[in-house]
Amino acid sequence: MTTLHFERALTPQGWASNVRVRIDGASIGAVELDSAAEAGDERCGIGVPAIGNLHSHAFQRAMAGLAERRGDAADSFWTWRDAMYRLALAATPDDVEAIAAQAYVEMLEAGFGAVAEFHYLHHDVSGAPYANRAEIAERIGAAAAETGVGLTLLPVFYARAGFGGAPARAEQRRFVNDLDSYAALLVDCRRALGPAVRVGVAPHSLRAATPEELAGAVALAGDGPIHIHIAEQTGEIDACVAWSGARPVRWLFDHADIDQRWCLVHATHVDEGEVRAISRSGAVAGLCPITEANLGDGVFPAAAFLDADGRFGVGSDSNVEITVSGELRMLEYAQRLVQRARNLCARRGGSTGRALFGAAAAGGAQALGRRGGALAPGAVADIVSLKGDSPLIAGRADDAILDTWIFGGARGLVDCVWSGGCKVVSEGRHRRRETIAARFGDTLKRLAAATGA
Numbered sequence: 001m002t003t004l005h006f007e008r009a010l011t012p013q014g015w016a017s018n019v020r021v022r023i024d025g026a027s028i029g030a031v032e033l034d035s036a037a038e039a040g041d042e043r044c045g046i047g048v049p050a051i052g053n054l055h056s057h058a059f060q061r062a063m064a065g066l067a068e069r070r071g072d073a074a075d076s077f078w079t080w081r082d083a084m085y086r087l088a089l090a091a092t093p094d095d096v097e098a099i100a101a102q103a104y105v106e107m108l109e110a111g112f113g114a115v116a117e118f119h120y121l122h123h124d125v126s127g128a129p130y131a132n133r134a135e136i137a138e139r140i141g142a143a144a145a146e147t148g149v150g151l152t153l154l155p156v157f158y159a160r161a162g163f164g165g166a167p168a169r170a171e172q173r174r175f176v177n178d179l180d181s182y183a184a185l186l187v188d189c190r191r192a193l194g195p196a197v198r199v200g201v202a203p204h205s206l207r208a209a210t211p212e213e214l215a216g217a218v219a220l221a222g223d224g225p226i227h228i229h230i231a232e233q234t235g236e237i238d239a240c241v242a243w244s245g246a247r248p249v250r251w252l253f254d255h256a257d258i259d260q261r262w263c264l265v266h267a268t269h270v271d272e273g274e275v276r277a278i279s280r281s282g283a284v285a286g287l288c289p290i291t292e293a294n295l296g297d298g299v300f301p302a303a304a305f306l307d308a309d310g311r312f313g314v315g316s317d318s319n320v321e322i323t324v325s326g327e328l329r330m331l332e333y334a335q336r337l338v339q340r341a342r343n344l345c346a347r348r349g350g351s352t353g354r355a356l357f358g359a360a361a362a363g364g365a366q367a368l369g370r371r372g373g374a375l376a377p378g379a380v381a382d383i384v385s386l387k388g389d390s391p392l393i394a395g396r397a398d399d400a401i402l403d404t405w406i407f408g409g410a411r412g413l414v415d416c417v418w419s420g421g422c423k424v425v426s427e428g429r430h431r432r433r434e435t436i437a438a439r440f441g442d443t444l445k446r447l448a449a450a451t452g453a
Contacts, residue, residue: 005037009047026420045388050113052364055315058100100143102440106322113382114150127173134188148424154202157217163243200225232266249274263367279310289330291317303344313363351399381421
């Protein structure tokens with residue numbers, strides 16, 4: 001049992017002073033307000049819940065910076081995807097584990113406490129299943145265990161190359177399953193990773209599964225999370241309308257029972273009716289503002305969505321940059337650029353940083369199927385301490401600290417991070433940073449040689 005004593009902490013009741021948080025195993029056992037520190041307490045500055053990263057493709061951390069060269073034709077998500085396929089066809093299980101460990105270290109140091117890994121690299125480079133069907137999933141689990149990040153694994157169902165059941169392309173061969181092999185993969189993943197890892201399902205997108213396959217994959221979720229890419233690109237909208245006569249989000253709501261288990265990843269291009277439908281369903285909009293900006297996807301109407309009481313969380317997606325504050329800042333700034341106004345994600349009279357942080361903490365926990373997102377008894381002990389004595393926040397308190405962290409470029413504010421009750425970051429550094437970074441560097445060199453990058 002560990003007890004943390006915070007000078008100030010953000011609790012479900014609001015900011016409070018002299019907060020003692022008792023950690024029992026992986027969970028918060030008790031929270032005491034206005035309580036003096038006791039012998040043996042670990043003294044901390046400012047306490048906030050750690051946000052859950054609701055959408056990650058960890059292996060893509062290895063291609064950060066490698067898709068920023070202009071081609072002869074117009075560059076887009078689809079040309080970026082070709083570069084991603086080259087990496088996917090070169091990465092070995094050892095590579096995936098090394099890359100994932102590096103990404104998870106960076107997530108923890110940034111203030112994420114757990115991650116939902118949208119995992120679609122299932123087979124060997126020929127497209128054949130590994131003898132151990134869960135080989136790559138086990139490597140992701142090993143990276144999570146080494147770094148201490150909480151893991152929700154979302155094995156992806158991927159069978160098609162386009163709307164209407166087009167056969168998968170050769171470069172997608174490592175991703176592809178039919179429903180029978182996908183069901184077997186889920187069984188093997190759950191058995192291999194054990195009860196500590198939440199395993200959900202992830203139909204990749206409407207273009208990667210027929211309606212019958214989508215229904216079959218969703219039926220395998222049980223009470224676990226269900227995540228899907230949807231409405232990310234305008235080209236996807238046009239193709240879906242040509243195939244079905246309906247926009248992707250509208251089609252999904254007409255053909256599936258969308259509820260709180262669902263996370264609609266990106267949902268970038270939604271109309272007013274779709275905004276209302278998502279909000280009423282209780283599903284989480286899984287926003288990845290930095291990746292969406294990097295890929296030129298577009299801007300999700302976050303201000304209108306929040307006005308409709310929609311739920312959202314943030315993810316690092318392609319992991320081109322891994323930052324809690326940066327994702328939240330990009331989300332708000334995109335709204336400002338589109339509407340030419342300020343503080344659009346806040347309630348009237350309220351802090352924008354507080355509104356963004358609180359919503360992302362709650363939405364991330366829901367999307368991961370992880371009872372976190374709050375410093376409250378019974379919640380998973382995913383906790384961040386910020387440096388109360390940092391000159392970056394001198395003279396500031398409470399919501400103003402969150403505003404400064406998110407909008408003031410205060411990257412050095414994260415002091416310590418606990419994930420599932422285990423302290424994994426101290427003084428801003430992960431306990432295995434150097435070892436994991438060295439292995440990651442060797443992996444990048446091997447992949448550069450293999451891909452010609």
